[in-house]
Amino acid sequence: MAVVALKPGYADAVEIRDRKENFHGNQVVYLHWEEHLSFCAATAFPLPPEMPFGALTEKLIPQFYGMHPDFKSLDWNSVEWKIDGEPATPDMSKSLAENGVGHKSLVCFRTPGLNGYKGSCS
Amino acid sequence: MTPPRKKKMNLKQRYALMTRGLDWETSYQKMDDVFPYDTFEGIKITDWSKWEDPFRLTMDAYWKYQGEKERKLYAVLDSFAQNNGQLGISDARYVNAIKLFLTGVTPLEYQAHRHFSHLGRHIRGVGPRVAAQMQSLDELRHAQTQIHTISHYNKYFDGFAEFPHMHDRVWYLSVPKSFFDDACSAGPFEFFTAISFAFEYVLTNLLFVPFMSGAAYNGDLATVTFGFSAQSDEARHMTLGIEVIKFMLEQHPDNLPIVQKWVDKWFWRGHKVLGLVAMMMDYMLPKRIMSWKEAWEIYFTEAGGALFEDLSRYGLRVPKYADIATDEAEHISHQNWAIFYQYTQAAGFHTWIPGDDELDWLSEKYPNTFDKYYRPRFEMWREMEAKGERFYNNALPQLCQTCQIPMGYTEPGDPTKIGFRSSVYKDERYHFCSDGCKDIFDDEPEKFSQAWLPVHQIFQGNCGGADLSDVLKWYHMDQGIDNMDYNGSPDQKQWDAWQAARKKVAG
Numbered sequence: 001m002a003v004v005a006l007k008p009g010y011a012d013a014v015e016i017r018d019r020k021e022n023f024h025g026n027q028v029v030y031l032h033w034e035e036h037l038s039f040c041a042a043t044a045f046p047l048p049p050e051m052p053f054g055a056l057t058e059k060l061i062p063q064f065y066g067m068h069p070d071f072k073s074l075d076w077n078s079v080e081w082k083i084d085g086e087p088a089t090p091d092m093s094k095s096l097a098e099n100g101v102g103h104k105s106l107v108c109f110r111t112p113g114l115n116g117y118k119g120s121c122s
Numbered sequence: 123m124t125p126p127r128k129k130k131m132n133l134k135q136r137y138a139l140m141t142r143g144l145d146w147e148t149s150y151q152k153m154d155d156v157f158p159y160d161t162f163e164g165i166k167i168t169d170w171s172k173w174e175d176p177f178r179l180t181m182d183a184y185w186k187y188q189g190e191k192e193r194k195l196y197a198v199l200d201s202f203a204q205n206n207g208q209l210g211i212s213d214a215r216y217v218n219a220i221k222l223f224l225t226g227v228t229p230l231e232y233q234a235h236r237h238f239s240h241l242g243r244h245i246r247g248v249g250p251r252v253a254a255q256m257q258s259l260d261e262l263r264h265a266q267t268q269i270h271t272i273s274h275y276n277k278y279f280d281g282f283a284e285f286p287h288m289h290d291r292v293w294y295l296s297v298p299k300s301f302f303d304d305a306c307s308a309g310p311f312e313f314f315t316a317i318s319f320a321f322e323y324v325l326t327n328l329l330f331v332p333f334m335s336g337a338a339y340n341g342d343l344a345t346v347t348f349g350f351s352a353q354s355d356e357a358r359h360m361t362l363g364i365e366v367i368k369f370m371l372e373q374h375p376d377n378l379p380i381v382q383k384w385v386d387k388w389f390w391r392g393h394k395v396l397g398l399v400a401m402m403m404d405y406m407l408p409k410r411i412m413s414w415k416e417a418w419e420i421y422f423t424e425a426g427g428a429l430f431e432d433l434s435r436y437g438l439r440v441p442k443y444a445d446i447a448t449d450e451a452e453h454i455s456h457q458n459w460a461i462f463y464q465y466t467q468a469a470g471f472h473t474w475i476p477g478d479d480e481l482d483w484l485s486e487k488y489p490n491t492f493d494k495y496y497r498p499r500f501e502m503w504r505e506m507e508a509k510g511e512r513f514y515n516n517a518l519p520q521l522c523q524t525c526q527i528p529m530g531y532t533e534p535g536d537p538t539k540i541g542f543r544s545s546v547y548k549d550e551r552y553h554f555c556s557d558g559c560k561d562i563f564d565d566e567p568e569k570f571s572q573a574w575l576p577v578h579q580i581f582q583g584n585c586g587g588a589d590l591s592d593v594l595k596w597y598h599m600d601q602g603i604d605n606m607d608y609n610g611s612p613d614q615k616q617w618d619a620w621q622a623a624r625k626k627v628a629g
Binding site: 002003004005006010011014015016017018019022023024026028030032034035037038039040041042043044045048063064067069084085095102103104105106115116117118120121122 | 129158159162163164198206309457460461465472494495498499501502503506511513516517518519520521528529530532537538539540543544548550551552553566567568569572574575577578581582583
């Protein structure tokens, strides 16, 4: 369906607010640690598309998820990744873009065996 | 010779003269040019005179009643101020619910005033036009009386002073703001359906009853009095909501699918906005009234059920996803409070971990879910807090493109999995918290692709800077004063000092 508008040509004149061009060379990437819902929602970051995927595991995730009690037991080799809902095996040395992470992509990671505080998925 | 005595008009004649009698058919301009807004949505009206005036009030009577009510209200407010009513509330934590109300709801009253006055000009039928004019005045009075009522708290507590500025900028206030902007940027019939029917008729009790009973239970006489003063207006607004739905459905069978679509949309949007009230009821009132789930059962499942049963003769059915919303009533308050707890550094009110007695109350009210999913979350945070490692989420959350709430809601039937939905429109990806929000986007992607999402706006550099402290400055939020936990806040220190002084006096 399309919007019912009073002004003729309204739909064609729409300015999409969150186009990639508006982020100063970055793209928005969302991260989500499954079964750890003490992080209330996926988190959002403006990241250069050429940033290596490995920077997520080396820098970003430790910085923003490191305070969770499960984090110290996290084994990156057993992590299961999903990019935009599809299972993925990211190449850590390649860029986000080369790994198929685009503007407003959702990157989920699951840590088998680690499912939150006392197994509560928190 | 004595002139013949003029016969005094009876109430009905007078009413007809002062409302419908004020209308005329234009002669040198086309009616369509004078009323350009009321046809484009596709709602077909064949006979405007069939409108049953729901208010049955003339402007002079309106003036008289409201003047009397307001005199009573202001007398109570004066006495509340003179008697230091702020000392009589249950606990200073309560005031945070009022902060949320003033920043989130009061500006909507003002928006409602503006838009009803727009409708009071632009609806072709004189009946609804007069009704909209009166409601417009009601809404302006509500905004004013709320501001006056709450201004007393502004003298003693933080977080109130910048409410209109915050409403336009703060991330979580974009939820109620965008809800209303969506309605005001729609056509007149959608606005009526959104605000008069879905919000004021179907869902209003879930906003006003909790707030006003919450005020009564927590010793806030000023807010209770405001609530009573607004109640008779709300009753009229509800009548307008139901009348407008019946009118559209009776006028033409083609209207039904349009109205149904709007009812579905605005029920879902309203339900999401009311999640803030859910959180207030279950977490922010030191003295609880009832749980959100109980309120939902009484005011939506039972009352709403009867309403839609009644409307089924017009072919209207219960809003789509009502079952999902009812399922969410089990979770929404906990999930919302968790959002604010971890983003307390960016909230304009204080947060806290519920005490043991409060956790027990939640366990009792939510026996199927609280102990399993949410209690451990609060216990983990409490442990971390005790170790001096208070849990802050230092990254910004992913927001739903439609409701603009952080995407913290779980899959229906599985509270361990966040629900993710997405759509692609013109090669851009959009994310949603639920099927309800996704459907709303998919129906009008042109509209919602323009959403001003606070997180993306920060990234685009439109919110004062990249650091939290820059953004808070841009919000006019006083750091370390308006935000953060209640424990250690200036509000708490002052309240504790008052209590200590009272004990001393009591000896």
